[in-house]
Amino acid sequence: MTVLAIVLLVLGGWVVFTFNGLVKLRNQVTNAFRQIDVQLKRRHDLIPNLVESVKGEMKFEKETLERVIQARAAAVSAGQGGNTGDILAKEGMLTQALGRLIAISENYPNLKANESVKKLMEELTHTENQISFARQFYNDVVTKFNTDQQVFPTNMFAAMLGFSPAALWELPADSPERENPKVNLTV
Amino acid sequence: MTAGILALFVALFLFLGLGFDYFYGSFNPVAAPTFEYNDTGYYEARRAGAGSKIPFGTIISLLIGMGMAANSLLNGPRMVLRSTMARRAVSASEKERQLLNIVAEMATASGLPAPTAYVVPDSDLNAFATGTNPSNSVIAVTEGLLEHLNREELQAVVAHEMSHIRNYDMRLMTVLAGLIGAVALLSDFAGRTFRYGGRRSGSFGGSSSSSGGSGRKGGGGAVVLIFFAIWVVLIILAPLLSRMLAMAISRQREFLADASAAELTRNPLGLVSALEKIRRAVMPTSAINNGVAHMCITDPRGSLIEEKLGFTADVLATHPPMEKRILALKVMAYQAGNPQSA
Numbered sequence: 391m392t393v394l395a396i397v398l399l400v401l402g403g404w405v406v407f408t409f410n411g412l413v414k415l416r417n418q419v420t421n422a423f424r425q426i427d428v429q430l431k432r433r434h435d436l437i438p439n440l441v442e443s444v445k446g447e448m449k450f451e452k453e454t455l456e457r458v459i460q461a462r463a464a465a466v467s468a469g470q471g472g473n474t475g476d477i478l479a480k481e482g483m484l485t486q487a488l489g490r491l492i493a494i495s496e497n498y499p500n501l502k503a504n505e506s507v508k509k510l511m512e513e514l515t516h517t518e519n520q521i522s523f524a525r526q527f528y529n530d531v532v533t534k535f536n537t538d539q540q541v542f543p544t545n546m547f548a549a550m551l552g553f554s555p556a557a558l559w560e561l562p563a564d565s566p567e568r569e570n571p572k573v574n575l576t577v
Numbered sequence: 578m579t580a581g582i583l584a585l586f587v588a589l590f591l592f593l594g595l596g597f598d599y600f601y602g603s604f605n606p607v608a609a610p611t612f613e614y615n616d617t618g619y620y621e622a623r624r625a626g627a628g629s630k631i632p633f634g635t636i637i638s639l640l641i642g643m644g645m646a647a648n649s650l651l652n653g654p655r656m657v658l659r660s661t662m663a664r665r666a667v668s669a670s671e672k673e674r675q676l677l678n679i680v681a682e683m684a685t686a687s688g689l690p691a692p693t694a695y696v697v698p699d700s701d702l703n704a705f706a707t708g709t710n711p712s713n714s715v716i717a718v719t720e721g722l723l724e725h726l727n728r729e730e731l732q733a734v735v736a737h738e739m740s741h742i743r744n745y746d747m748r749l750m751t752v753l754a755g756l757i758g759a760v761a762l763l764s765d766f767a768g769r770t771f772r773y774g775g776r777r778s779g780s781f782g783g784s785s786s787s788s789g790g791s792g793r794k795g796g797g798g799a800v801v802l803i804f805f806a807i808w809v810v811l812i813i814l815a816p817l818l819s820r821m822l823a824m825a826i827s828r829q830r831e832f833l834a835d836a837s838a839a840e841l842t843r844n845p846l847g848l849v850s851a852l853e854k855i856r857r858a859v860m861p862t863s864a865i866n867n868g869v870a871h872m873c874i875t876d877p878r879g880s881l882i883e884e885k886l887g888f889t890a891d892v893l894a895t896h897p898p899m900e901k902r903i904l905a906l907k908v909m910a911y912q913a914g915n916p917q918s919a
Contacts, residue, residue: 422688425685429685509671509674512671512674512678513678515728516681519682520681520685523682523685523841524685526686526843527685527688531688
């Protein structure tokens, strides 16, 4: 009788412990996902300033600048729509356009010497890094969350307790971010 | 590994402390009780000496050591920053703006609150982290580091410091400092007792205080003598031994911080090139006190010990040799074969 009670108590304690651990991770996953949003928003706010300040020097690169502006508008409206697949695709295009802009700007010594542009470029690099680190952290947390659900013996209870694996942040197969930015350096 | 060395450290401390109490105090948990006929007409078990179950020496030295460590834990970050004359990084300066950005990036990558960034006015290349927990932590870098490293390398260095914060190395090293202090106190107690006190009861084996000590006379004498000899040797070596153990743990944490930095940036080669730059600037960082050596990216006393491979470096340095750190990082980047598997 006592033995049975102890076994039940230990089992119950283990279930509570596992459940709480998984709840904690699930909330971390949600939080990490929101962090990516925060960084994407930051990027949207930064771009108009950036384009404004390089416009004068880069008048021969009108096309590149226009593509950045269009990609930003598309990404903003996709963000308001709230469709995750759409957001991924549009943000990917924006990353692509910005990568091209950064690569081309390396080609303009005047631009590189310009204090305010230098500051903006640093901010842009910072934002791009923030986005990729936010994604990296999100994927790390999701991997931990999923692993904790799938290891034995938790895998027998996880679904019963109402947990399901979260999706990793990955680029769709046809994402423009997968392509290398093509830069023509013959100016 | 760290846990193993820490356990060894605690074992050493207990051996010294309990030995002290055994030989000089009246601590003896295994003494056979003497039975005395008491007033109420029963035999009552009574141990030799009052309070013989409590190892006073051990407890007192531990309390004092931990008290000093707690003080350094509470006031440490402020004192360290003041002693290095560090100032807050400002966003007006271009390089410091970059530092602030990088610290924010590393906070994002590790999922911790962003530490406060400080700049130390020193032209040498070094950086350190301090703070009792991630929410009030500080990362400080020298001006020389800001000047000589590019963005990628600076990011790697900040990631290394962020890892010290994430692994709670500050707390670990504070506990170690407490143990070192306690061991030093014990060895000091013992040294004074050798000189001025002498063991209270004359012969070996009768070490259990003045009240009679009938417990272990005779047969146990030789064993106790051997134990006493080992204990004396250990007491004499204690300050050195405890420091060596602490340094061994410190080196382990450095390897761990390097590896976690690579995990945060996913770019071990950034840290490799940063370490190579830091290594070339071997002047001591005069602004940084030795007390925070274990929280730095490289030993502020100048990397002379760390340049050496071999016994001295294996025993006395706070950081592993640069050679080994760089090799470990290159293995992570698939640029060198793993020496352990070869």
